[in-house]
Amino acid sequence: MLSMQNISMVYRTETVETHALRDFSLDVEEGEFVSVTGPSGSGKTTFLNIAGLLEGFTSGRYSLDGKDTTQLDDASRSRLRNEKIGFIFQSFNLIPELDIFDNVDVPLRYRGFDSAERRRRIDSVLDMVGLASRKKHLPSQLSGGQQQRVAIARALAGEPRFLLADEPTGNLDSAMADSVMELLEDINSKGTTIIMVTHEPSLAARARRNIFVRDGQLSVEDAGLKVAIGS
Amino acid sequence: MGPIWRALLRNKSSYVLIALQIALTMALMVNAIAIIQERSRLMGRPSGVDEENIFQIYSSSFDPDLEYQSMVAADLDLIRNHPGVVDAVLTNSMPLRQGGWSQGLAIAPGDNSDAVGVAIYFVDEHGVGTFGIDLIAGRNFLPTDVRWFDPDGGPRWPETIILSNAMAMALFPESTAAEVIGRVAYIENNLPVTIIGIIDRMQAPWKEWSGVERSMLVPMKRGDDFARYVVRTETGYRDEVIPQIEKALADRDTGRIIDGAQTMNDVRAAAYLEDSAMIKLLVFIVSLLTAITSLGIVGLASFSVARRTKQIGTRRALGATRRSILRYFMLENFLISTVGVLGGAVLAVAINIWMVQIFALTPIAWYVVPVAMLALWIVGQLAVLGPARRASQVSPATATRSI
Numbered sequence: 001m002l003s004m005q006n007i008s009m010v011y012r013t014e015t016v017e018t019h020a021l022r023d024f025s026l027d028v029e030e031g032e033f034v035s036v037t038g039p040s041g042s043g044k045t046t047f048l049n050i051a052g053l054l055e056g057f058t059s060g061r062y063s064l065d066g067k068d069t070t071q072l073d074d075a076s077r078s079r080l081r082n083e084k085i086g087f088i089f090q091s092f093n094l095i096p097e098l099d100i101f102d103n104v105d106v107p108l109r110y111r112g113f114d115s116a117e118r119r120r121r122i123d124s125v126l127d128m129v130g131l132a133s134r135k136k137h138l139p140s141q142l143s144g145g146q147q148q149r150v151a152i153a154r155a156l157a158g159e160p161r162f163l164l165a166d167e168p169t170g171n172l173d174s175a176m177a178d179s180v181m182e183l184l185e186d187i188n189s190k191g192t193t194i195i196m197v198t199h200e201p202s203l204a205a206r207a208r209r210n211i212f213v214r215d216g217q218l219s220v221e222d223a224g225l226k227v228a229i230g231s
Numbered sequence: 232m233g234p235i236w237r238a239l240l241r242n243k244s245s246y247v248l249i250a251l252q253i254a255l256t257m258a259l260m261v262n263a264i265a266i267i268q269e270r271s272r273l274m275g276r277p278s279g280v281d282e283e284n285i286f287q288i289y290s291s292s293f294d295p296d297l298e299y300q301s302m303v304a305a306d307l308d309l310i311r312n313h314p315g316v317v318d319a320v321l322t323n324s325m326p327l328r329q330g331g332w333s334q335g336l337a338i339a340p341g342d343n344s345d346a347v348g349v350a351i352y353f354v355d356e357h358g359v360g361t362f363g364i365d366l367i368a369g370r371n372f373l374p375t376d377v378r379w380f381d382p383d384g385g386p387r388w389p390e391t392i393i394l395s396n397a398m399a400m401a402l403f404p405e406s407t408a409a410e411v412i413g414r415v416a417y418i419e420n421n422l423p424v425t426i427i428g429i430i431d432r433m434q435a436p437w438k439e440w441s442g443v444e445r446s447m448l449v450p451m452k453r454g455d456d457f458a459r460y461v462v463r464t465e466t467g468y469r470d471e472v473i474p475q476i477e478k479a480l481a482d483r484d485t486g487r488i489i490d491g492a493q494t495m496n497d498v499r500a501a502a503y504l505e506d507s508a509m510i511k512l513l514v515f516i517v518s519l520l521t522a523i524t525s526l527g528i529v530g531l532a533s534f535s536v537a538r539r540t541k542q543i544g545t546r547r548a549l550g551a552t553r554r555s556i557l558r559y560f561m562l563e564n565f566l567i568s569t570v571g572v573l574g575g576a577v578l579a580v581a582i583n584i585w586m587v588q589i590f591a592l593t594p595i596a597w598y599v600v601p602v603a604m605l606a607l608w609i610v611g612q613l614a615v616l617g618p619a620r621r622a623s624q625v626s627p628a629t630a631t632r633s634i
């Protein structure tokens with residue numbers, strides 16, 4: 001489903017070379033819920049960005065859904081992101097000047113659905129995250145937890161195969177974090193593959209599989225992590 | 232387009248100013264074009280004479296024993312025989328010179344009949360040929376029609392005149408040019424003159440005069456020490472003939488000053504100096520304002536792109552291609568410009584109506600408004616292109632990398 005082989009990623013600035021990922025290999029199967037933990041600066045976001053086709057990489061191979069992504073041009077990568085991948089961000093990334101309805105509409109418009117189809121999908125995902133009554137609200141009129149639910153609705157509206165989340169609960173208190181986590185688990189149970197970066201050991205532990213990144217490398221998978229987080 | 236428009240409305244305050252600026256630019260542009268068109272139309276009116284090949288030159292005598300009539304005869308003889316010269320005439324003025332003589336002409340004698348004002352050009356039988364005007368009916372003067380003005384009791388006016396077609400139609404609105412030939416008009420209330428010819432067109436010397444197309448050729452020579460000669464040359468010889476004539480006249484008789492050589496082109500340029508300066512000024516102001524407006528658009532768009540970097544990254548992450556980001560900012564600008572140009576159209580028409588009332592300007596041609604709208608739309612799209620390009624280059628990774 002998602003297959004990375006010997007990916008390395010080097011950021012070059014004028015003064016330093018940062019090896020954000022080195023020789024990173026990982027396979028994620030359809031329907032998995034993978035949590036990614038690791039110290040700050042270890043390369044978690046870099047991994048997620050590459051997985052989500054938000055940036056390229058220096059060397060290695062990455063294929064998504066059986067398709068090699070190395071040769072894809074920018075437009076095809078955009079289309080893949082739009083059709084197959086849903087993103088959830090730590091700071092929600094809702095568009096402040098658009099109301100909730102229009103925010104969820106953003107990826108659907110890029111997809112080219114007609115307005116009836118878009119309306120149907122928006123109503124259904126907003127209903128699912130329990131915010132159907134807030135369609136005309138602006139993001140600033142919602143709580144953080146509600147905003148993240150809108151962001152999840154937006155990520156799900158296009159029915160992606162993958163959901164990539166970078167610290168989705170990082171800006172939420174524990175009660176709200178818990179409800180977001182429940183939502184993600186629910187989504188995963190319906191078949192969507194989820195990869196979630198988190199700093200919360202308790203949340204990471206709820207995923208079916210954990211990976212630990214240190215110094216741009218996959219440290220110990222699965223069992224190893226359980227030791228690391230001491231559960 | 233819906234969400235872009237709604238997003239714009241939520242940020243009204245930042246876009247209202249630029250829309251207003253576009254509206255003002257548009258209003259000014261339209262009215263400047265209206266004024267420029269009006270002035271150009273006035274400047275474009277033909278004087279009726281062969282402007283490219285005509286020049287004038289003066290002789291002012293200070294010799295107290297001057298024999299004026301024989302001096303003029305000798306001068307004209309010299310000029311007319313000069314190589315490159317087509318013809319020359321002694322006259323009192325020429326079109327666009329802004330100074331001349333006018334008189335009233337009536338179709339019935341008597342103190343109470345309505346006289347029509349007409350510009351007078353005193354010429355001899357060489358007048359038609361020198362000015363290069365076309366006779367459309369009747370005949371030119373014969374040498375026998377021409378007389379010298381005699382201040383000591385001779386007849387004040389000759390018996391024949393040639394009218395411009397506009398003057399003929401002003402006197403006899405129901406007639407054709409040919410029908411006017413042989414008719415009698417009255418000058419100074421009671422003195423009859425017979426119309427023997429109609430010329431197509433010869434403007435009066437005053438360009439602002441409402442009767443600028445009404446003129447009359449009178450076969451009379453007059454003067455005592457000052458003589459104005461108008462000379463027409465073969466095409467292309469004017470500039471080399473002028474100094475030759477100046478020198479030949481000065482050499483022929485030393486008791487005078489030869490001066491004031493001026494081409495008809497220069498006479499026209501001087502007459503329309505203010506108008507062409509006005510046109511240049513308006514073009515400058517409108518260009519400057521358009522430049523300022525487009526800089527304003529560049530500034531606003533750059534600011535808006537910088538402010539929305541994260542949003543752009545997010546849109547890219549959600550599947551926007553570079554093209555759709557570019558399109559977003561172009562469309563946003565188009566919407567702002569549309570508000571601006573629509574407001575500008577209303578403002579432009581309002582100002583124009585006001586100017587028509589106050590300055591008696593002719594109303595703007597209908598097409599000027601859409602043309603100016605189109606121009607400002609294009610200016611806006613060009614101005615926003617740079618910032619929009621930059622927006623489209625924002626990396627999708629900005630979505631996760633920026634705070």
Ligand SMILES: Nc1ncnc2c1ncn2[C@@H]1O[C@H](COP(=O)(O)OP(=O)(O)OP(=O)(O)O)[C@@H](O)[C@H]1O
Pocket residue numbers: 011012013018019020038039040041042043044045046047
């Ligand atoms: N655009 C960039 N240019 C240069 N270096 C970068 C860039 N992005 C990331 N890095 C570096 O790459 C390394 C990995 O960064 P990354 O953001 O993947 O870490 P992370 O595990 O997500 O950390 P955190 O938990 O703090 O979010 C860091 O050393 C970071 O400074």
Ligand SMILES: [Mg+2]
Pocket residue numbers: 044045046166
């Ligand atoms: Mg990170």
